[in-house]
Amino acid sequence: MRVYNNFDLVNYNSYRVNSKCKKAYFPESEEDVVALYKSTKDFVLLGSGHNTILSKPYYNTSFLVFNGNFNAVAINESENVISAEAGASILEVSETAEKHNLTGVEFYYDIPSSVGGAVVMNAGTKEGETKNILKKVRYLDLTDMLVKEKVNEELGFEYRNSMFQKQNDKIILKAWFQLTQGNRLEIRKIMDESKARRWSKQPREYPNSGSVFKRPPGKFVGPMLDELGLKGFTIGGAQISKKHSGFIVNVDNATGNDILSVIDHVKTKVKEVFNIDLEVEQRII
Incomplete structure (x- = not known):
């Protein structure tokens, strides 16, 4: 260590x-x-x-x-299951699946996250969510210091949420993903097309942490902010992306306070005009 x-x-x-x-x-x-x-x-x-x-x-x-460490990835080919420690990247999970002709996890490709983070927030795209492929999770319960396991149905998955986000006294150690046999060429095609779609829409040219807000029912955050004229709105070094308003980007040595100030401004304006309380998807430390 x-x-x-x-x-x-x-x-x-x-x-x-x-x-x-x-x-x-x-x-x-x-x-x-x-x-x-x-x-x-x-x-x-x-x-x-x-x-x-x-x-x-x-x-x-x-x-x-957990970043570049505690990141072992293994495969049980007879059961089409990939296991990964909490620090492994979900990029590696998707690439391991591809190499072994396993499908179901293509949507993880190019999503920047650790396995632990992906489980906590039920990470996903329009192509799929973590809850669709997760078999079970191993975690340390800080209430009694015991290592425990739970299966998918016990994890309280919701849109960008899980029991681990609601109970921060539980530390994810390992996850198992249940996949199915597929064709490697088709798997790679889906992965590449998914990546291309994201890169065409997302502001990858500036440091960011992905979508800032959870999507409210019946609405999309980006179009709402565009309607409010907030695209490009800047405080300090933090800016609402000119490419996609659902993202905040670091354009000039932004501080954490700059980012939070932009978030507060957005939430205030959206509440005033749309009467919607935006929920921040990102974890604030």
Whole structure:
């Protein structure tokens, strides 16, 4: 396990906000994770840093980071199941599936997230959601410090939500994905087409953390903000993307406070005009 003092988090959050933490731990195994939480529960858990807003320039606390570590991916070919530790990227899950002619997880390709983060928020696109392929999850329950497992039906999946988002005393350790046999060429075609669609619409040229707000029933966030004339609205270095209004991008050394100020402005305007309370999809730390 690697441990760093006064750790720079700029490359560990996709907004590329300048932020540091007092100490950062990079566990390599389930045993490492359990041992750390037995020593103290005072950790901020950070996965791949996507779908996350670091609101402070400095955190006087310890971070537990799953990013480039605790990331083993394995396959059970006889059952068409892929297992992955919480720090693995869902990109690797999708590419492992493709190599073994397994279909069902193509929508994960090019979605920036760790496995743990994807389960927590039921990550997905219009092509599919995590709940459609997740078989079971292994997690550490901080209430009694026991490692437990739950199957899909027990995880309370909703649109961009799960029991893990509502109960932050449970730390995901590993996930199993149930897939089916497919044709590798067709799988690759779906993956490439899905990536091309996202790149054509999303502002990949600037640091961002994906869609900022959950889609309210019967509405789309981007068109609402366009109607309000908010495309390009900027506070400090944070800007509502000129390419897709559902995204906030870091155009000039944005701080976490810049991003949150843009969010507050958007929520106020949408409430005034549409009487809708937008819900932030991203995790604010």
